[in-house]
Amino acid sequence: xxxxxxxxxxxxxxxxxxxxxxxxxxxxxxxxxxxxxxxxxxxxxxxxxxxxxxxxxxxxxxxxx
Numbered sequence: 001x002x003x004x005x006x007x008x009x010x011x012x013x014x015x016x017x018x019x020x021x022x023x024x025x026x027x028x029x030x031x032x033x034x035x036x037x038x039x040x041x042x043x044x045x046x047x048x049x050x051x052x053x054x055x056x057x058x059x060x061x062x063x064x065x
Contacts, residue, residue, distance in 0.1 A: 007059060007060070008031070008057060010056065010057055011056050012055045012056045013054055015054070017053050019050050032044075043065065044065075048061040
């Protein structure tokens with residue numbers, strides 16, 4: 001299986017941060033859903049760092065197998 005690197009930019013206004021949480025929608029959750037739509041496989045997205053609620057990112061790196 002290939003290790004895929006993503007370089008991500010997002011507006012975090014409507015998200016609870018990077019990490020999946022019970023109290024709202026996370027950035028990683030949305031990206032994992034998009035990857036599933038393309039590959040039809042569930043993946044665990046690993047981010048280079050986490051963000052708090054409402055934080056934006058430019059050039060954040062993540063990967064999945």
